Amino acid sequence: MPDKPSVETKEEAGAAENGAEEDLGGLTPEELRQGQEAALALEGMMALSTQSLVQAEVEDLYQLERPLGQGRYGRVLLVTHRQKGTFLALKQLPKASTSLRSFLQEFCVGLWLGSHPGIVAAYGIGLESADSYSFLTEPVLHGDLISFIKPKVGLPPGAAPRVAAQLAGALEHLHGLGLVYRDLKPENVLVCDAACRRVKLADFGHTRPRGTLLRLAGPPLPYTAPELCAPPPLPAGLPIRPGLDAWALGVLLFCGLTGCFPWDRPLPDDPFYGDFLAWRAEPRAPLRPRPWLGLAPAADALLGGLLDPRPGDRRPVGSVTEYLGRPWRLREGGEEGEEGEEGEEGGGERGVEEGE
Numbered sequence: 001m002p003d004k005p006s007v008e009t010k011e012e013a014g015a016a017e018n019g020a021e022e023d024l025g026g027l028t029p030e031e032l033r034q035g036q037e038a039a040l041a042l043e044g045m046m047a048l049s050t051q052s053l054v055q056a057e058v059e060d061l062y063q064l065e066r067p068l069g070q071g072r073y074g075r076v077l078l079v080t081h082r083q084k085g086t087f088l089a090l091k092q093l094p095k096a097s098t099s100l101r102s103f104l105q106e107f108c109v110g111l112w113l114g115s116h117p118g119i120v121a122a123y124g125i126g127l128e129s130a131d132s133y134s135f136l137t138e139p140v141l142h143g144d145l146i147s148f149i150k151p152k153v154g155l156p157p158g159a160a161p162r163v164a165a166q167l168a169g170a171l172e173h174l175h176g177l178g179l180v181y182r183d184l185k186p187e188n189v190l191v192c193d194a195a196c197r198r199v200k201l202a203d204f205g206h207t208r209p210r211g212t213l214l215r216l217a218g219p220p221l222p223y224t225a226p227e228l229c230a231p232p233p234l235p236a237g238l239p240i241r242p243g244l245d246a247w248a249l250g251v252l253l254f255c256g257l258t259g260c261f262p263w264d265r266p267l268p269d270d271p272f273y274g275d276f277l278a279w280r281a282e283p284r285a286p287l288r289p290r291p292w293l294g295l296a297p298a299a300d301a302l303l304g305g306l307l308d309p310r311p312g313d314r315r316p317v318g319s320v321t322e323y324l325g326r327p328w329r330l331r332e333g334g335e336e337g338e339e340g341e342e343g344e345e346g347g348g349e350r351g352v353e354e355g356e
């Protein structure tokens with residue numbers, strides 16, 4: 001699947017002000033307070049980090065080994081420290097397209113998340129060069145999750161629940177700090193081993209404190225939650241909350257289980273989304289949309305909760321743990337299959353690499 005742009009959102013300064021609950025876009029005052037505290041803590045870290053940026057050209061300090069990846073905003077290089085020889089990943093963001101503030105936000109969120117097994121470790125070194133800003137993280141050398149998702153098949157047998165559990169843990173950690181990740185997609189999930197047993201979440205360039213006001217500024221993606229596609233409840237935007245990540249996790253898991261996107265965008269004019277809504281309204285077998293045919297009841301229930309179009313009723317990312325240990329895919333012929341068997345196929349029409 002070629003790289004899809006991240007969810008384009010327009011951001012308003014600061015978090016939503018305290019007020020009547022109906023003005024909080026579904027956030028409770030406590031949730032909003034936590035988001036405001038996160039915003040303050042992040043601003044503090046950014047102010048300190050700006051003073052400690054190393055002023056140097058990357059090549060003066062690090063030996064470039066090979067590119068690790070390229071995103072819309074920056075490139076990631078495998079480098080070695082010239083004196084110590086340590087292997088590191090260096091994310092370089094050109095000044096032409098990245099402000100100091102955006103760089104510091106991404107750099108500091110990575111630091112703040114600290115050491116978590118499901119999150120790429122940040123090394124606390126930020127560089128300012130003539131034309132770019134850079135920071136260093138641990139290198140994760142088996143590529144990103146997209147290269148493990150076989151079109152119209154999905155992830156290797158057994159991998160989807162493992163990936164789901166690790167991503168849910170990483171996102172819960174981030175949500176617990178009052179943040180919303182906002183950019184969950186396979187390209188941002190790095191794989192630590194050839195069997196896709198261990199994964200880590202990377203790229204915190206879109207992470208913001210809960211309650212930050214955002215509006216969708218570009219076209220919606222499959223991962224964009226429907227409430228972001230609708231006109232925002234407040235003129236300035238939607239106060240973001242963790243349910244945005246729960247939706248994206250549901251879409252990512254669907255891709256991982258079937259090798260297809262469930263829809264192009266969660267709007268009623270999208271035929272696949274329309275079929276999904278009709279099936280939700282009346283979950284009889286004949287109405288089951290074709291892309292969902294290969295899923296077992298546990299996956300139906302898990303995805304049904306994460307992909308609830310009503311953000312207030314949507315299940316949290318941690319609900320993944322309730323469905324571990326049960327088959328998520330059917331064998332051919334409709335029986336429930338063990339995760340770990342060969343030959344599981346989703347019934348979808350659009351492979352993940354097509355047209356995205």
Ligand SMILES: Nc1ncnc2c1ncn2[C@@H]1O[C@H](COP(=O)(O)OP(=O)(O)OP(=O)(O)O)[C@@H](O)[C@H]1O
Nearest residue numbers: 068069070071072073074076089139140144187203
């Ligand atoms: N620590 C790392 N180790 C190995 N590869 C990495 C690492 N960080 C990122 N990559 C690779 O580089 C790619 C681009 O990185 P990243 O997503 O951070 O860039 P971006 O410009 O912010 O992307 P986006 O367009 O998603 O916003 C990733 O998809 C991944 O393949």
